[in-house]
Amino acid sequence: MRLSIYYYLGNPQLSIMKRPRPAPRVEEKLFLTIWDDEAVDPRFTGGKGAGLAKIYRAIAELKALGLPVDVPFAVILAPPFIRRLLATNPEILEKVRELEEALARGEEVGPLLAEIRELIMKLEFPPELDRALDEAIELLRAEGLKAGKKEPIRIAVRSSGLAEDLPSASFAGQYETILNVRLSDKEEVKRAILRCLASVYGDRVADYRQKLRSRGLKIPSETEICSRGLFSIILQLMVDSEWSGVGFSIETESGHPKVFKSTAWLGLGELGVQGKVPTAEIFAAKLEDRRFVELFGRKVPGSVVCLGVNPPSKPQREMLRWDPEAGKNVIVEVEEPVDPRIVNDVQALLVSLAVEHLERTVGKGKPVDVEFAWENGRLYLLQVRPETVHAVRSKAIIETYVLEEEPPEDALLGIGLNVGTKIASGPLMPLALGDLSAEELSVRIRLLKRILKELVGRYNVKPILYTSITSPPWEPVMKRDLLAGIITELGNRTSHPAIISREEGLACSVGTKGLSEHLDELSDVYWGAACMSCDFVSVGEVGKDPVPEACPACGGELFKVVAKEPVTLDCTRGEARIYRGALKFRVEVREIREIPRPATKVAVNCGSPMEALNVSLIPGVSKVGLAREEFIAAWIQVHPVFCIKASKVRAEGGFWAPEVEELFPPGADPREEWVHRLTLGMGLIAASFYPREVILRFSDFKTNEYATLVGAVHYELECPRCGGGLALREYEECP
Secondary structure, eight states, rough: OOOOOOOSSOOOOOOTOOOBOOOOOOOEEEEEEETSSSGHHHHHHHHHHHHHHHHHHHHHHHHHOOOOOOOOEEEEEEEHHHHHHHOOHHHHHHHHHHHHHHHHTOOOHHHHHHHHHHHHHHHHOHHHHEEEEHHHHHHHHHHHHHHOOSOOOOOEEEEEEEEEEETBBBOOTTTTOOOEEEEEEEHHHHHHHHHHGGGGHHHHHHHHHHHHTTTOOOOOHHHHHHHHEEEEEEEEEEEOOEEEEESSOOOTOOOOOOOEEEEEEEEEEEHHHOSSSEEEEEEEEEEEEEEEEEEETTTEEEEEEEEEEOOOOOOOOOOEEEEETEEEEEEEEEEOSTTTTOOOOOHHHHHHHHHHHHHHSTTTTTTTTEEEETTTTTEEEEEEEOOOOOOGSSSTTEEEEEOOOOOTTTTTTEEEEEEEEEEEEEEEEEEEOOOHHHHHHHHHHHHHHHHHHHHHHOOOOOOEEEESSOOOOGGGGSTTTTTTTTEEEEEEETSHHHHHHHHHHHEEEEEESGGGGGGGSEEEEEEEESSSSSEEEEEEEEETSSOOOOOOOOOEEEEEEESSSSSEOOOSSSSSEESSOOOOOOEEEEEEEGSOOOOOOEEEEEEHHHHHHHHHHTTEEEEEEEEEEEHHHHHHOHHHHHHHHHHHHHHTTTTOOOOHHSSTTOOOOOOHHHHHHHHHHHHHHHHHHTOOOOEEEESSSGGGGGTTSBBGGSSOOOOTTTOBBBGGGGGOOOO
């Protein structure tokens, strides 16, 4: 199926049995505000700009109820502005035509893209655009002062591509965003606009457009984008957030439509989106009927229930914030937070209510992805776009990955947060590229792409990439035809590697622990080398093919990588597990209409909250016949009796055990925290199957299923005959 995208054209006026009449002339506006009626049309403001305009209209209902929600004021430089700016140097269009021809031939276009970006950065604003920019700046300054901003008022300069934020093409993180641009310095504003515009011809953006074209999406040609100015740029007031987050009106891993999941972290948004800080998870359930809930002392209609907030896996030690003295965003140390969950219950409910409201009004009932921030007692909604993974996935097919062999006891190398439920195996390729600039990183990624293509072509090998974290410059290599999977040490399920892996259908582990400690145990199998000065690239087998010290073609420096022995990345067990060796697995693909429907009702046993999200989507399941509290306790990972005792010890001035510090937030009462997580686990199971029946059995007898939990050593029975752990019911059966 091909999706057509229409740009800055009047709506065609068609009538039955008549010749089409010409479209009315639409007056060209150099910029629009989010207040303008035309702003909701992405032909005039791009995907992101139209989203902001829609948020502005959608939240009027919430604001009328007295809720503290808002959207930062924004001006959008429209396609006519961009077209006239690019037209001031005809050489840009000539270079773009060369780019289009080179892409059609499959040639390397990195140097050509760099030339185009350089030409854009040298553009001069003609008088009419200069006057329009003055007017836009004055509007932003006036609205900033109304909002209580202090001089110098700062803005964010952001992209709004006309093919951006579509259900099948997000362009998430592709273009450059420039933060903290001072309105008082017009030249600074101009430079930021040019940087944002130049990013249209960034390596990763051009690569992404080509990928979409290859998949049948009707993206305009490079020449059309340039000659018609099919791009908008947003100038938006900055929000100095106390905490930030991303929300989905869908559960991101299973695609469950009745469970919302949002993430939140302290400070500005950048570190959280990059996956460099741990995040709290906000869970909410969507009901079939609307009811009134208590929020900020008001009765508010809504169809969501906040299930609870899961605190970060470990305390957030640093955050990003604006430093007025330094004149930039700085990373500062976080003292012990007042609320270890980042957000309180009222804020969590407001976030969930806002996400549900935007799904209903802006998304027209389809899942959305929302960025938000909290500043001075108000929730600011910064962006809304369609969810791009589960929204386009066929609901008529169930794909199940099954590990066919049990891993050896010593095969486990690391554990992380799973993204999706796939399995992949391949040589592990560790990469530590350090703290490079975006431009330097892009150069190395281009070289890596050439090496990966050579590995696939020569050995039919797709490695599993292992690095600290990925960012937009990595995207040219984050593809199914080059990689088997992705593993990152940092990150969460809404960070960059998770988002791109979902879109690409790659197995992925984020926030991975333990793997780095085992790297030296894995032997090198393949090597790859690409010249940083010419087109030379070569791959070989370690110990068989000699690795060149320098480029044999020009003598230049080589970029080198190694791929180690195979590992298996298993994301099917509620967490990501990395095993040594290429374990056998199979993929079962079933069409729903092929699944037989028995006459009897099917009930399932389900105790794991994360498993419930997937099991509840299986066709024909009528209810949960047995949900066991013991399995929820295993999800919590800490022994309940230990938590009761630990609460008393802490009250008497004691200290945390190190194992508990890794699982429970600092400052939390162990007993209260255990009860909170038990409630959240029960709520997730109930919400997953709602409105179907769930029968929960409490832990009414001693069970050895607690034996592996943190703190269990003090409270679990030990068999006097063999020394093993046991349940009371097993004692008589011990040999």
